[in-house]
Amino acid sequence: MWLQIALYFFYLFCRNQAQNQASLSRLNDPNGRCHYTFTVPSPMESSCSGSSTKQELNGVLSRLTLVEALVSRLVEGADGGRGAGRAEESLQEAYSLVTRERNQLQQDKEHLSRQVQKLESSLAELEREAESLRQRSCQQTEASEGALYNYRPAKDPVQHDLRNDAYQEMKAEVTELPASRLLPEGNLSFTGCGELLSVGNPVLHRKAESITGKYGVWLQDPDPRGPSFTNQTVWRIDAVGTDVRQLFMFEDMEQFSKGFPSKVLVLPEPVESTGATVYKGSLYYQRRRSRTLIRYDLVSESVASRLDLPQAGFHGQHPYSWGGYTDIDLAVDEQGLWAIYSTNKAKGAIVISQLDPVSLQVKESWETKIRKNSVANAFMVCGRLYTVASYASTNTTINFMFDTATSEGRAISVPFKNKYRYNSMVDYNYAHRKLYAWDNFHMVTYDVRLGRPRHGGN
Structure with missing residues (x-):
């Protein structure tokens, strides 16, 4: 074309x-x-012959x-x-x-x-x-220099309001004691095993990313076993859900703070609430909707032992005051593995049992007079049970102590902060001398200070 x-x-x-x-x-x-x-060109001719x-x-x-x-x-x-x-x-x-x-x-x-x-x-x-801290006067300076407070219970409970946060506690009689009764001479940073003197302010390490992290468990093994784990390894379980099985492992606190797990383990049986703990290379936890305790070996990634905790309440029968099916709370301290729970026989009072960390068999038990549903959380330090009065009040106290060495308990008042107003887990780590807590999506630690024990022994 x-x-x-x-x-x-x-x-x-x-x-x-x-x-x-x-x-x-x-x-x-x-x-x-x-x-x-x-x-x-010619207008008449179209062509012509020639050289042209x-x-x-x-x-x-x-x-x-x-x-x-x-x-x-x-x-x-x-x-x-x-x-x-x-x-x-x-x-x-x-x-x-x-x-x-x-x-x-x-x-x-x-x-x-x-x-x-x-x-x-x-x-x-x-x-x-x-x-606010700079402007607040220190109440301890008003007392005699070098003195600390010791609290002994009275017979009748009384309502008390501290900084407008009402809570139930036993009436306390305050007695001045010299610091030498509680601390070694010339040493204010006692590193031995003794009574709890104070708890520091919460330090934030990580905030959960989703609703499954409103409450959960996070901790470090104070006595790790196995080539892949150290006492810097961090373990975490988000405990919201009906089939909780994921266990997150982080190499150290830095990776934990960044949210970068090095491994995710899937547990063979689901976890109940926030009572799990890690000790000597194993995860100890309560199986969902049962009184069965499970020891999960972190090296072989398999169940190493299991045991039904005798007569223990479960799935909402004897929880802490915040609920969450916290009937059985496993804890670790300098003396080993413990279970904090209650039974129908104890009528809701806290029972403490020391467990064999291998077989989970009960070695010895103590029945206290502390009603489990009247306290928010509990933990063990040096063979002593400590309870937290409130899980929601910003300024609350550690209000009771029970000593398994003497089988005696008493009311105390050690200040404790729930900065984010929903503290669902408190555990002690004796290697780092810190409390680990899960407060309304926030994973925090508290420094603790111990003094010389009042009684002979540990």
Whole structure:
């Protein structure tokens, strides 16, 4: 088609040239002289014979060459149209990709902006707390220098309000005792096994990412066994759900804070609530909806032993005051593995049993007079049970202590903070001398200070 159009234009061009234009030619004669010839076409004759015929043929050939070049260019242009279409499609795809990248960057920017706002809010809260601490007077300086307080229970409970947070505790009789009765001479940082003197402010290490982390278990093994674990390894279980089986392992506290688990183990049987603990290379936990205790070996990743805890209440029969099916709470301290629970025989009072860490058999048991559903949490330190009065009050106390060495208990009042107002787990780690807690999505630790025991023995 393009060739026909080109030939048609060539015909018109030649005809117009032949009718309306004159031509000038230059030729050499036999003697080498240059002859110029000016030719005007005749309006009557379409052609004539003579030497000008060759010149006209040369002109026609020249114009034909030009037409062929034009046709070739047109044909190439037709093919190039399809190539241009493909190029346009490629450009459209590239534009779409850039648009998507831009939108993703915009979303990332918005997400980072929200995180910055949260961090700024947290920083402002910390600054307010620091200012409050600076302005608050220290109550201990009002007492005699070098004296500490010891509390002994009275017979009748009384309602008491501390910083507008009401809670139930036993009436205490305050007696001044010299510091030497509780601390070694000249050593205020006693590292031996003794009574709990104070608990520091909570230090945040990680916040849970989803609703399954509203409450759970997180801790470190104070006496690890196995080539892959140390006392820096962190273990975590998100305990919200009907089929809790995932156990997250983190190499150390830094990786835990960043949320980068090095391994995820799937437990063979589901976990009940927040009473699990880790000790000597094993995870100890209560099987869901049962009084069965399970020792899960972390090296072989298999169940090593199991035992039904005799007469123990389970699945909401004798929980802590916050609920959560916390009937059986397993704990570890300097003296070994413990179970904190209750029975129908004890009528809801806390029972403490020391367990064999291999077989889970009960070695010895103690029945206290502390009602389990009246306290929020409990933990063991140096063979002594300590209970937390409230899980929701920001400023509460550790209000009872029971000593298994003497089978005696008494009311105490050691300040304790639930900074995030829903503390569902408190466990002691004797290797790091810290309490580990899970407070409303937040995983925190508290430094603890111990003094010399009042009684002989440990």
